[in-house]
Amino acid sequence: MPVGHPSDRTFIAETIAIGSELLLGGRSDSNSLFIAEMLGAQGIEVRFKSVVGDDRTDIVNALAIAVRRAGIVMLTGGLGPTDDDCTRQAVAKAMGRRLARRKEAFDGMTAQLSQWGRVPSKAQLRQALIPSGAVVLPNPVGSAPGFALSWKRSLVLALPGVPREMELMMRHSAIPFLTAQLKRSTKTSPNPIVRSVFHTWGLPEAEIDARLEGLIPKVAPVNLGLLASPMGVLVSLTTTAHRPVKRNMVESLEKEVHARLGELIFAEGQDSMEAVVGRLLTKQKLTVAVAESCTGGLISHRLTQVPGASVYVDRSIVCYSNRAKTEMLGVPTELIAQQGAVSREVAAAMATGIRERAGVSVGLSVTGIAGPGGATETKPVGLVYVGLDAGGSESVTKEFRFHGDRSVIKQRSSQAALNLLRRWLLARES
């Protein structure tokens, strides 16, 4: 949905990422996502993003374009010590300012380097050059300071391209600088952009879309976004920066999303499937062990991405060969011969086998055909069985037919398995 064109460009921002490696280097500009989120929380909307190479003329031109359409311009990259890095020179040139070594920039850099037992190299000395009239933004974890200045009714900030340095400087100096400046220069205070994100699994995008039809009232200043990936469909509610929105309106929309999507929602905001499952296991004092075939270790890798996972993850077995399924999980060779390794029965036997042998509360299993090879006449690529066994009569298996390449099928299978575990853990609570 178009966001409208407020006459006030004060709260409109543009990011300019600088670096030839972002043009043809296999690396995309991810810094701008972080910046957009941080600015959005302050009511500043990133409406344009640009990428240019380490080229002075291109940077100068990009700056000139940006200040025409955005009140806030965020440059990242090109502040390093090498000859390539020319953001300082380009900003000075564009604005007709002098570059000179600034004491606070030099002192900050020297202090930082001395922590690492080093002194500034000749090349690094260039990093203390700051355009005249600019405010120095200190870099608490690197040698290149940033800076901020106003030009042609816009605030221009330059930050390093290293994500960790940029992120810390956004929090510690860029945001405080911006909010102070905006407070001084504007009578109106902006409306923070409120963004609610719901991660869903289990229905395709078109069906999620249908369930959410008519959710947003025609005049409401809230946008509904849907984004499909192999890990599910992400649903977002985003308020616009330049129209006030009542907090209780967002809250009632959030409630409505929950009412319409229910258990399809597995996580919200920055949360993840593996973290949700981890919290449920911790709370219920349960342990898990995983027997993976086609996912090849991905489920275990995901579970152990969460700090503290060692409390509830005991072990995983990736049994790629049939022999491994029999030797390590006790899946009978006859069962594999009769039903095939990719079958509901083998998934069930794997879940039981890993639970019993690991002595854990619950066993989780996956067997399937990730492709491109391995399909038979009756069993196509993408056929996947997931199993869960918690002893007694608590055993469940599910069949899935996924589309996509090997990597996508692995991702979807891991999500299906973790979601089965999540739903089972939730059912125990109610």
Next chain:
Amino acid sequence: MPVGHPSDRTFIAETIAIGSELLLGGRSDSNSLFIAEMLGAQGIEVRFKSVVGDDRTDIVNALAIAVRRAGIVMLTGGLGPTDDDCTRQAVAKAMGRRLARRKEAFDGMTAQLSQWGRVPSKAQLRQALIPSGAVVLPNPVGSAPGFALSWKRSLVLALPGVPREMELMMRHSAIPFLTAQLKRSTKTSPNPIVRSVFHTWGLPEAEIDARLEGLIPKVAPVNLGLLASPMGVLVSLTTTAHRPVKRNMVESLEKEVHARLGELIFAEGQDSMEAVVGRLLTKQKLTVAVAESCTGGLISHRLTQVPGASVYVDRSIVCYSNRAKTEMLGVPTELIAQQGAVSREVAAAMATGIRERAGVSVGLSVTGIAGPGGATETKPVGLVYVGLDAGGSESVTKEFRFHGDRSVIKQRSSQAALNLLRRWLLARES
């Protein structure tokens, strides 16, 4: 290094990615990397990248800026069936052209949908609207066709934002269209951008940089790029589009990179560590099994990303708990008690244990502290031991001290383990 400013803008391109979710949606514009690579091979240099939301006015303005600086403008996204999707309307408006349903666009869409047993919905009919004078670019895997037209001395192409659709259309219609047009309109043919990529592991960026000092002659039209990540340092040689370069010059630089970096280079171009290891195992008819602790399944996940991995991957065991190390790998409880689970001795015992129990040619193991918890006074976060055992006297362990968060330490540990296997496999060949 700046790429210079040829007066000829014919071979300069700009990408404009359209979609509000790219501004504040947690998803970055990765399509432009693919486009830059495809165009580069044709001698067309992507020198500007832009992102705008689903906003007609913003798209119109971005287009006007792009045609001033680039001879080729590649739009992606905004061709879907919903109200948000307004790329067609924006292009028609910018250029003052009429939008009308085009027969070949409609027929292509209908044929595509009928394959899925569907007919076009009312919303999808909009996708057959094409600006007057444009050439339709068929979409072989989706319902939204693209289009191409010339405007103000530039060629403007619009493609869908779904990566799979965009990629196929680049190969099958966009590149053939562009090369035909450029052949017709220009006397000079462009110099393809040649890009050689070397993936290295084992030395920090600064040391790789030092080894490559003076590699590129001052006047050579080749840029050297270095890009550090948790998986190692990527080294690239890139020719510029607008200055001719002799193929044998690139070849001699490539040789020199090999001479200076040697076995630090584990893969080139699109190749990966796991694919290289897989080919070596296949060629030598060896099988592998992995015992993972702190990597939590990541090594196994990476090995099984390669199609056909089932030939050489037998099984993996993720033994997070000490009990699992003893039960599944036969690591003596006394050894763990004496040396600690994170020790050279336990890594060696894990590698031997997995090799013997799986009955494979070579056992690989990792044990370490991924953090944030688990450190002791003598064993900090990031301490990692990697082991390899191939029976007889062929056994090796290595100690590493990595920095970074949990996820980075897992990545580095997996790379260190796979590299140990790679070096061992290479040594057997010589």
